[in-house]
Each structure stands twice: as C-alpha cells, then as structure tokens.
Amino acid sequence: MNYHVETVSRLAQWRIIDHHLGSTCYRKSDPFQIGSWNWYLILEKNRNLVIKLLPEIPKLASPPVASFNIRLVSFLGGRNTLVHPEIRDKPLKSGEGFVWALEVPLQGRFIIDVEFLDLKITAPNGGESRSMIWSEGLTQDTNSTALFSLGRMLSESIHTDIIICASDGSVGAHRAVLAARSPVFRSMFSHDLKEKEMSAINISDMPIEACQAFLDYIYSNINHKDFLKHRINLLQAADKYDISDLKDACQESLLQDIDTKNVLERLQGAFLYRLPRLKVCCIQYLVKFGKIYDIRQEFDVFIQTADRELIGEVVNEILSHWKGF
Incomplete structure (x- = not known):
C-alpha cells in the first residue's frame, strides 16, 4: 500500500495500488502540504467506500475554509471517473473534515484526486475571510x-x-x-x-x-x-x-494555480521565457497527474501548433511515464 500523496501546484493525488483491500480496511495517507496546512486523505471500506479529507491544524491556529474539487479515477476495465460536486467555502476543523461516501464497489488500482480552488481563514473579529493558499510572489516591504x-x-x-x-x-x-x-x-x-x-x-x-x-x-x-x-x-x-526578480516572482505565482484551463498556455510561456520550474511542473501536471486526459481536444491543437522541441519534451515524458506501468 502506498501512503505517499503526490502534489503539484494546487493538485494532490493519492495513488491506491493495493489490489487486496478486502471487505473492510482503513488507510491514512502520509501528510502533504497545500497552503499553510498539512492534510491527510483517509480511505475507509466497510459496506461502502468512504474518502475523507482532513486538515492538521496547530493549536491556536484558525481552521481553513476550503474550496476544492475531488474525484476518484478507477482503472478497472478502462479509465473511469467519479466526480463529486464542487465544494465551496466549507469550514474544515481537525477531526471534522470532508467526507465522501461512494455507493459503488471498487477494486484494483485507482487515484483519489483533490484540486484545491482556494483556502481561506476567517478573521478573528468576524471580518471578511482572506485567502491563504497562494503566496503573492512579492517580497518587497512596501510599508517602509x-x-x-x-x-x-x-x-x-x-x-x-x-x-x-x-x-x-x-x-x-x-x-x-x-x-x-x-x-x-x-x-x-x-x-x-x-x-x-x-x-x-x-x-x-x-x-x-x-x-x-x-x-x-x-x-x-x-x-x-x-x-x-x-x-x-x-x-x-x-x-x-x-x-x-520580477521574472522569478511571476514564475513563483504561476506555479501556484495551474489548472486544466491554463496549463497549456503556461507550458508554452515557460518554454518561451525559459522558466524551467514552471515547464517541469506543467508537464508533470499533464502527464504524471493524468490531466492530459481531461483536455484531449486542446492538447491535439497544442501538438499541431507548439514548438517542436517543446512537443518532444512532452512526448518523452509521456513515454517515460508509461514505461513505469
């Protein structure tokens, strides 16, 4: 059983590769960091399959108010995806996280996929919540x-x-x-x-x-x-x-909110402006995390129009990735 959760930008994926979960089981992932918090994914199986998402909140710290998408990708008999409706502004306390009960049998290899849209903390005085998930990419002390x-x-x-x-x-x-x-x-x-x-x-x-x-x-x-x-x-x-320094700040910011709508544009920008970390992150998002399947039409257009050298890098990553299966 693999307990490690892979992360890239806003995305976290837990790859379940145990083919013998049995009629009952309990699995808790290793901690992974998104925003200012460590998180855990929990897999429980009794009559139904239950997936839980829990934050680890330090003492005296404010709990997160989370917006995210979560889905389960199964590879039994082909690639099949179960998608939960989008979660918006849900308070998540320690021990009282998000719970998704699936009334479907599930065997073999599958992926639990969580894409965070925003994380906020509520102001102590009851004021407006403020986003805490993405750093601003700026380091200047503009108050001086x-x-x-x-x-x-x-x-x-x-x-x-x-x-x-x-x-x-x-x-x-x-x-x-x-x-x-x-x-x-x-x-x-x-x-x-x-x-x-x-x-x-x-x-x-x-x-x-x-x-x-x-x-x-x-x-x-x-x-x-x-x-x-x-x-x-x-x-x-x-x-x-x-x-x-501005180029570095832009790269740091663009790394933090990659999604299926912007990943191809970000990838081309990373290649054009020589941003190696952003390029690697975009390619991983597409290939390692399987998002290429969600934008097949857009990727076909990308293959026809993008720089040949960049396409070669993506194709090499695809070939290297599938060698591991």
Whole structure:
C-alpha cells in the first residue's frame, strides 16, 4: 500500500495500488502540504467506500475554509471517473473534515484526486475571510517610508523626465529609477538611442493598465490584485527588460494555480521565457497527474501548433511515464 500523496501546484493525488483491500480496511495517507496546512486523505471500506479529507491544524491556529474539487479515477476495465460536486467555502476543523461516501464497489488500482480552488481563514473579529493558499510572489516591504515615497514619485508624477508610451495610453516615469532596475533601460539612456533623444520609451505591446502595473512593480508600489491580473504581461516585460526578480516572482505565482484551463498556455510561456520550474511542473501536471486526459481536444491543437522541441519534451515524458506501468 502506498501512503505517499503526490502534489503539484494546487493538485494532490493519492495513488491506491493495493489490489487486496478486502471487505473492510482503513488507510491514512502520509501528510502533504497545500497552503499553510498539512492534510491527510483517509480511505475507509466497510459496506461502502468512504474518502475523507482532513486538515492538521496547530493549536491556536484558525481552521481553513476550503474550496476544492475531488474525484476518484478507477482503472478497472478502462479509465473511469467519479466526480463529486464542487465544494465551496466549507469550514474544515481537525477531526471534522470532508467526507465522501461512494455507493459503488471498487477494486484494483485507482487515484483519489483533490484540486484545491482556494483556502481561506476567517478573521478573528468576524471580518471578511482572506485567502491563504497562494503566496503573492512579492517580497518587497512596501510599508517602509522610503518605498512609500518612491511610489509617490510615480503616482504623483513628481519630477518625471521620461514618457512611457503603451498601446493605448502613456505615463510619466524617471530615467534614474528605470536605469537602476533594468540594464536594458540603462543601455537606452547611456547611448545615443532614440529613447534618449526623444525622452520617450515605446512599449506598444502592452496596454496601459499592464504598463502601469509594470512601473508599479519597478517602484515597489504594486498590490497583489494587480500583480495577479497582469502577471503574464509582467512576465513578458520582465524578460524583455531583463528584470530577473520580477521574472522569478511571476514564475513563483504561476506555479501556484495551474489548472486544466491554463496549463497549456503556461507550458508554452515557460518554454518561451525559459522558466524551467514552471515547464517541469506543467508537464508533470499533464502527464504524471493524468490531466492530459481531461483536455484531449486542446492538447491535439497544442501538438499541431507548439514548438517542436517543446512537443518532444512532452512526448518523452509521456513515454517515460508509461514505461513505469
């Protein structure tokens, strides 16, 4: 019996490979971490099969309020999937987790698949719950006086000396700040390029909202909501203007919410912008965790249009994975 739970991004899978569960059994997985909590999956078999999801909550800590999808994938007589209706904002206390009773006989090899959509904690004063599952990917202490003043320079256009022209608008900025954060900008202002002569930088491949978020990051003034909304544009800008910390922040954030709707786009972005961890994570999500079966039509289009080198990596992973079966 395998007690280890595999995890990638928001997804956890427990692979049950014991062919002799018997008429009654009790199995508890090893702990696995999602968000700020350790979790356990429990498999009980008596008359029916019961699956439980339990959080491990430290003393004095708040219990999670969880949103997730859970399903069971059986390989007896082909690949068959049982899906529980989506769970939304369910409080999960220690010893009082989620319980799913299945009134079906089950034998052989199967997978318990849990995909977390959100994890929140309730404010102690009864205020609005706040999400705790995904880190923001940002490490700047934006509450410091110096960084606050730097942000004001941008938001209040204090002595700006360069114009950033986006596809649908423009905003003022400061050469010194841009040059300090990007070697590409520094090169523009150090040589007799048109940007130096015209006191303007043309970023026509970004809308003004995304461009503003890019500048907010450079000035250490970005908020989490804008970061998440524009992170694909921010990744593109970070690669173009060689801002490695922003590129790392985008990769960390994109690693944390991979799902079937975005995995192929994330995979292509990881290949294009040379993000090895994101690329490996996306390929594992598709192949090792079997999500390629859920998006067969989209994957067929991907095979026809994606870079040949990237397709080769995916195919090699598929072949290596099936050798283990």
